[in-house]
Amino acid sequence: xxxxxxxxxxxxxxxxxxxxxxxxxxxxxxxxxxxxxxxxxxxxxxxxxxxxxxxxxxxxxxxxxxxxxxxxxxxxxxxxxxxxxxxxxxxxxxxxxxxxxxxxxxxxxxxxxxxxxxxxxxxxxxxxxxxxxxxxxxxxxxxxxxxxxxxxxxxxxxxxxxxxxxxxxxxxxxxxxxxxxxxxxxxxxxxxxxxxxxxxxxxxxxxxxxxxxxxxxxxxxxxxxxxxxxxxxxxxxxxxxxxxxxxxxxxxxxxxxxxxxxxxxxxxxxxxxxxxxxxxxxxxxxxxxxxxxxxxxxxxxxxxxxxxxxxxxxxxxxxxxxxxxxxxxxxxxxxxxxxxxxxxxxxxxxxxxxx
Numbered sequence: 001x002x003x004x005x006x007x008x009x010x011x012x013x014x015x016x017x018x019x020x021x022x023x024x025x026x027x028x029x030x031x032x033x034x035x036x037x038x039x040x041x042x043x044x045x046x047x048x049x050x051x052x053x054x055x056x057x058x059x060x061x062x063x064x065x066x067x068x069x070x071x072x073x074x075x076x077x078x079x080x081x082x083x084x085x086x087x088x089x090x091x092x093x094x095x096x097x098x099x100x101x102x103x104x105x106x107x108x109x110x111x112x113x114x115x116x117x118x119x120x121x122x123x124x125x126x127x128x129x130x131x132x133x134x135x136x137x138x139x140x141x142x143x144x145x146x147x148x149x150x151x152x153x154x155x156x157x158x159x160x161x162x163x164x165x166x167x168x169x170x171x172x173x174x175x176x177x178x179x180x181x182x183x184x185x186x187x188x189x190x191x192x193x194x195x196x197x198x199x200x201x202x203x204x205x206x207x208x209x210x211x212x213x214x215x216x217x218x219x220x221x222x223x224x225x226x227x228x229x230x231x232x233x234x235x236x237x238x239x240x241x242x243x244x245x246x247x248x249x250x251x252x253x254x255x256x257x258x259x260x261x262x263x264x265x266x267x268x269x270x271x272x273x274x275x276x277x278x279x280x281x282x283x284x285x286x287x288x289x290x291x292x293x294x295x296x297x298x299x300x301x302x303x304x305x306x307x308x309x310x311x312x313x314x315x316x317x318x319x320x321x322x323x324x325x326x327x328x329x330x331x332x333x334x335x336x337x338x339x340x341x342x343x344x345x346x347x348x349x350x351x352x353x354x355x
Contacts, residue, residue, distance in 0.1 A: 066137020109159025162198025185210035272313035
């Protein structure tokens with residue numbers, strides 16, 4: 001079967017040659033009609049449509065089931081769209097406009113098993129992993145709506161990417177193909193809650209060279225991180241630090257440390273000191289993210305002066321720390337909010353769409 005969202009151009013050329021006895025010209029045309037012109041049934045367009053036998057064969061073999069966009073919500077340029085998969089499960093993705101381009105935040109799993117206390121997706125538990133097609137399909141849907149301006153991909157949606165590593169790596173291979181999605185690896189960021197085996201694999205894979213690594217840290221003491229992120233109990237901070245040090249040295253790249261600031265929990269002077277101390281062995285950039293309230297009400301969102309004070313403490317200790325302003329909160333589309341209640345409950349306009 002021909003699942004084009006799981007294929008690079010080379011994969012497709014090999015398939016077209018073996019299956020239909022056609023040369024790379026036809027594979028290139030098929031790839032171009034699908035990716036550049038966004039024809040979901042490309043055999044109906046251009047010269048392909050004038051080759052009845054090939055069109056018939058393609059229609060017979062074609063499998064295009066990344067899911068259907070069933071809901072879309074917008075606020076201040078940020079768009080959250082909900083995709084219903086073939087089995088009825090739903091995932092959420094977010095498109096964030098930048099000055100010159102767009103970033104799409106994609107999901108890698110339906111739900112998540114890690115149980116981070118500040119994350120809405122964690123309340124779902126893990127339902128299943130996504131396929132390569134279901135991952136790249138989110139980018140395809142975003143591109144069809146927003147065009148070539150969507151050029152950055154961040155694996156920061158629902159799920160832990162490192163626990164679906166093979167599918168995530170396969171999707172990056174497809175996304176980076178210059179004749180298709182043409183998204184440079186340096187514009188792809190893989191985020192993890194600290195899955196060491198995934199970090200080690202990312203460091204070793206030559207085909208993933210250039211992909212950025214982001215780690216959701218949120219505490220630099222085991223006791224506190226155990227409370228916030230249960231994954232720390234099996235992969236404690238000392239082991240994570242060793243993995244990140246090895247990754248940074250091997251790749252010669254800085255690691256992005258994402259730190260969700262929860263007032264009264266992880267924003268004290270001691271927390272700042274421990275964080276600055278913990279990242280010393282490797283190159284790091286710290287992104288401070290204000291906690292975004294979910295449905296539980298367990299924590300409160302920080303005031304601007306609280307998060308600014310924590311940032312200043314880090315800067316005084318020589319840390320490269322930046323404040324990331326949350327976007328998409330009214331949609332429940334900000335960091336930690338995916339998988340939450342229906343945004344219609346908050347008065348956000350919804351419009352139906354199809355992928």
